[in-house]
Amino acid sequence: MGKAIVVLVAIHARGATxxxxxxxxxxxxxxxxxxVRRGGRRHTIILDELTTVVLTDWLRERWRRxxxxxxxxxFITQMTAHDPSGPPMSQYAYQRIFRKIGPxxxxxxxxxxxxxxxxxxxxIHLMRVFGISDATAMKYLQAAHPHPFKQDPTQA
Incomplete structure (x- = not known):
């Protein structure tokens, strides 16, 4: 499970919730x-080979356990697997994965x-790939390419 979650964060930039x-x-x-869902919006991720492999491995392990x-x-844990209310994994379980690896x-x-x-x-590329807002996309573009942005192109 940890590998699959780290891949979703590190490659696809997904958040905890x-x-x-x-x-x-x-x-x-x-x-x-x-x-994936954020607020009321849905975003479709196109899976690369690595993500597909680790998610498949996790599904096998989930069904084995x-x-x-x-x-x-x-993503379920021992605590949520058989809970009749079907809750998501806890924030604590999520954070524990990253405590083990560091960042x-x-x-x-x-x-x-x-x-x-x-x-x-x-x-637009960043917005499509990650499902982020125009303001967030511009923040990262300005950090990556500080010289060409004298005026925000979305405000021109």
Whole structure:
């Protein structure tokens, strides 16, 4: 589970709440897609090979450990697997994964936004890839390319 969550943060820049609330039905391995929700919005992630492999490995492990779990969430723990209310994994369980590896998930997420911003000067690209707002896309583009932005292109 930890590997899959770290991949979703480090490669796809997903946040804790988004990850904790992913449902099994949100994952479509046949089409290579994963739907995540933030607020009332939905964002579709196109899965790369690594993400598909680690999510598949996690599904195998999930079903090996808790074959009779009816919890609808993709990520479950021993505490949530058989809870009849079907809760998502706790924030504590999520944070424990990152305590073991070191970097904070928010730092990994920011680094991923910035890494992609270094590769492009297109705010629309960042908005599509990560499902972020125009203001957030511009913040990262201005950090990655400080010289060309004298005026915010979204305000021109």
């Amino acid at each position: 988004e990850i904790r609330h992913i449902l099994l039905s949100d994952l479509d391995r046949t089409r290579g897609r994963l739907v 808790w074959p009779h779990s009816t919890n609808p969430h993709l 904070q998930p928010s730092k990994l997420r920011s680094d991923r936004f910035l890494d992609e911003a270094h590769e492009t000067e297109d705010p």
